[in-house]
Amino acid sequence: MQIILARHGQPELRLDSWFRPMALQEWLRLYDAAGLAPGAVPAAIRAQAAAVGVLACSDLRRCTESAQRLAPGRAVLGEALFREAEPPWPAWLAPRLPPLAWAAMFRLARFPVPARPAPVTAQRARQAAQRLVELARRHGSVLLVGHGLMGQLIARELRALGWQGPRQPASGYWQCSVYRAPD
Known part of the structure; x- marks a missing residue:
C-alpha cells in the first residue's frame, strides 16, 4: 500500500501584492477561489496519478x-478534510508586506519550534491521515x-502511524512524496 502526497499546481493569483495583515483574510478568500495558472503538468506526477487506485484532493x-x-x-474524491491549515490573522494596520512574507510569519507564530499545530488543525491532519490510510x-x-x-502535517501523522516516507x-507546485505502509 502507498499514499502519495502531492501539492497542487501554481494558482493563478499575484503573489507580489503588498497588504496589511488585517487584509489577510480577504487575500486568503481570493487565494482559495483562484484557479490554476496555465502550464504543463510534469509527466512523472501524471504517470503516478494514472497508476494509483484512487485520486483524492482538497x-x-x-x-x-x-x-x-x-x-x-x-x-476524483474531493473533501474539505484535506483543505489547507488556515493561518491566524491579526487586525494590525501596519506594516504592509507581500502575502508570502505574512504567511511565513504567521506560520512561525502559530507553529513555534518545535512545530506544533493548533489543536483543531492537528486533529484534522490526524483525521486526514486516517482517511488516506483507509483509502489506501x-x-x-x-x-x-x-x-x-x-501536507506536512499529514506526513507527520502518517509517519507516527508507522508509514515510511x-x-x-x-512542497513545490506539482511535487509529490511517497509513503509506504509498514510491513
Missing part, C-alpha cells in the same frame, strides 16, 4: 483543477492533491 478550486489536469476524465487499504494506493502545510514532504 475541495478547494486549485486542488480540484490540479486533479483534473493530472488525470482528465477520472473520478481499500484501493491499494491513493494520491492526494493537497496543500503545502497540511520523507520526514518533510516535497
